[in-house]
Amino acid sequence: MLYIPGNNPAMIQQGGIYGADSILLDLEDAVALNQKDAARTLVRNMMKVINFYDTEVCVRVNHLSTPFGLADLEEIVPLQPSAIRYPKTESSEEVAELLKIIEKIEDRHGLPHNKMTLHAMIETAMGVQNVFSIASKFSRVDAITIGGQDLTADMNIIYTPDGVGIDFARKRIIMAAKASHIDVIDTVFPDVNDEDGLRKETEYAKKIGFTGKAVINPRQIDIIHEVFTPTEEEIRKAYHIVKEFKTNSAAGIGVFAIDGKMIDAPVVARAEYILKLANVTVG
């Protein structure tokens, strides 16, 4: 997921060609306070006209407690991006209030309530504490994300490359997402020149359960994809497992072994997930 500043026409108009799975047109932190009107109008116009090809388009609006949040929703909701990303989400009550406003706008424009989804950003200690209710209560919340920079600021700690200060938050957010069966996206890696650091952090994010990672520069996209895309060896192994599972199931055998290793339901589920990521079907 590539962050694109909402007031930068050059980057927005090229948003579909960077190769990111999704782009996030940012009306919040990437826009100066005295340019909020300009960014909102620009993003609205661009979304109407620019072809982003198969890149998913999300928009990060400002929080409703700011003077900008409602105006953002009024302009963006009628355009129905794939998702609205809501910053500094702290409670399910806040999400309920937000959804009520979104649905009112949708009603006014004759739009359905089930097309555009919501990504809740967890960026405060309070948000981390309440993350499960935020993630689980609403069918429109289909992803949660962690905002590392704001979270460290809220915790009065310094963001360090090892991410130790936000490690508990990361894992708590992941667990809430997994329990709610929704996606969970890791925070950005702020140093665009440190490719090794990015790779290391992305590998860690994948290992602990994140389903994706946000980037602030197109240069970071390839590394994220390399890490999150299953390797050929992983795909071959998964294919073998699922194929054997199908053969054994047909013969009424639930648990079997491949190369001396027991294959049961959780192993098959993991293999199926890898094949889904790789877009491979077993005939």
Next chain:
Amino acid sequence: MKYHIGNYFIEIEDQWRHLKHHKSIKMKPKIAAQSGTFESSDVIFLIEPLPDNSGRKLEISSTVMQQFGTSFNRIVVEMLDYYELTDIHLIAKDKGALEPTIKARLETAIKRSLDQQEGTLK
């Protein structure tokens, strides 16, 4: 039934008042305003109000004037007509902005000059 009819009339009344309000404020720029940047693919607009009956004074320059000057001018004039802005001085410096960008920047400059900066800090 009467209740619904009553509401209906209230709605019409509100709509009319809103339109009238909207029309009266969009006629007359109040302040000098600007929007956009000098970055590539962007355009910067400066608008300042002129005394009544001065007409429009447009100064448009673009790095792609040869190729797209006609359509740039058309977009500007169409938008000024839409907002019924007649007595203004407009300066545009374009660095190859696409149509949605030109329209967004001009809309922002116009609304700022009308002092209609809702949802932003001045």
